[in-house]
Amino acid sequence: MSFPWANNYTPQHPFMKWMDEKLPVPRLVYNSVGAGYPVPRNLNYWWNFGFMALTCLALQIVTGIILAMHYAANAGVAFDSVEHIMRDVNWGWMLRYAHANGASAFFVVIYIHIFRGFYYGSYKAPREMVWLLGVVIFLLMMATAFMGYVLPWGQMSFWGAKVITGLFGAIPLVGEPIQHWLLGGFAPDNAALNRFFSLHYLLPFVIVGVVVLHIWALHIPGSSNPTGVEVKSESDTVPFFPYFIAKDGWTLGAFLFIYCAAVFFAPNALGHPDNYIPANPMSTPAHIVPEWYFWPFYAILRAFTFDFFIVPAKLMGVLAMFGAILVWFFLPWLDKSPVRSANYRPLYRKFFYVLVFFMAALFYLGGAPAAEPYVMMSQVAAFYYFAHFLIIVPIVSSIERPDPLPFSITEAVLGHDEKPASAPAA
């Protein structure tokens, strides 16, 4: 599962030799994140976000486990137990702000990681499985984050839970029973809060499992790279350790700097003030909005305002919201261009930037009030979103003439490479 020139693990110490025979964990580490994993030498900084995402996951699990030691998942005391953490638990305020902002940091990193994939065609063969597992991780993250936001049992927790579980009510015939079954009642209450806490604790470990598969699947073909040309020879790669450990390490420092600046100096900037009001089923907030990382999909949900033939507007919105993510699963087969990197795809590159623009618009519009002109703007942005993935990408990949590719990574970096006498076309 690696290149023939990869460094081979040779234990020196008798204990390590013994260990290698019985349980070769050091070998596994060496081959996956050590000197035994050759990586394309030309990876740019957009490739550093996977490592940051892994750090965020670890950070969320550590802070989350400690918070769970002090939190009480009961509708009667949940809100006050969070305030107990903020006021009376030693460093509780720091743990809670680190966890709440950690979720946001995780999503910032993951969105960049995903858009890196869109630009450089990371989803294409032979890495389809890496991509599919990545989308699964993203869906699990969304479920985990949603349930985590319910736990403080503030106004937005309660009404967010009510709106999101209400989406299942849009399913014809069985929608309402499903909604009641999910909540364990007619509206969010203690039953819902308890099961959300249970699942919020479980899902991160499921994410860890899928992350292991994601990295495993990545290590079979090896990492992609900004040229999109596959690795051909030893000169195309450098060992992960120390080269990429050093590169990932220093950018991790920069990332943690920004993250800690938010934790210590603007910890509530991304939160909603209404969540500092205890949940009150009798008082509906003026604007119910989810956390910022759901805004693009929330904007898509709200963009469907009129019944479409026999499909009610609400059902249409729910289909579109889930469809907007599910479409990513099909991307490896919708984009049939043999060229991976948008650096060599002039037409696709233009549409990629249009997608970035409209995605940014959806981010803004999902947090805006559900009134004109925001709804009409959401409709335009959502129109492009669906057109991009389902119509433009398949057509562009058929009609586009890509720019010539470099022969190899080495040639792209050094300007020359020793070509074999009968060089196969790239």
Next chain:
Amino acid sequence: MIRMLSILVGLFFTVALAWSFGNGAYNAITEPAAPTAEHEFHKHPKELELASNGAFGKFDKAQLQRGFQVYKEVCSACHSLRLVAFRDLKQLGYNDDEVKAIAAGFQVPGLDPATGEANTRPGLATDYFPKPFANDIAARAANNNAVPPDLSLMTKARHDGPAYVYSLLTGYQNQPAELLKKFPDSKTGPGLHYNPYFANLNLAMAPPLTAEGQVTFGDGTKSTVPQMAKDVAAFLVWTAEPKLEKRHQTGWPVLLFLLFATVLGNLAYRNVWRNTKH
């Protein structure tokens, strides 16, 4: 095949969106949304400079003590502060005896040790601030059908919270004639008070800070209405986030350390890659 299907699904969603857009645009043109008094006359909070603002912000303990005095003598008649205990007041610079004396000045719910019947007793330092009303029904009955909200987290529970509290307390005024001319149905109802800083412009709370000298500050600060409003806003910043100062103090060493680690990491990176073009 999959691409044909994909284009069909894409057309389904995009045509549905175009349909929603067309209908929405038609409605927006034929029946433009009516303007509302809230939309046109609601004001954003005034600027408020507090010592706790900014990344170097610290609490001004003298101001917090003045703010506490305003809460105790004015606000606490109707508003609870249920997340704050008397012991927390030590953070405002009171000593143990002063805290005990303050606590003893409040009557908190208790039990008669002889009969077990509910009664009240003087507060202890470990008690939390008592609620002024037994329950929401009693609170509504005494306050024109509005429940005075708990103030513990007020400055975090509103956008631009400290400035909001300050603006609301100093923002009472007569309803502008212009508003009534434009929206004749929006006359402030009986028992309500016009305040442009409140979301729906009309508030059940009567102006609580009305006259200079309503509270006599021990430190000699002149108790004008804006001064009292500012001090109580500062106090409520503390009740909402008592660890704010510690957070700021912790943040700077953390950032300095990370800056150092990042620079060191960058130098290590340059060193590792010095002979490798990439």
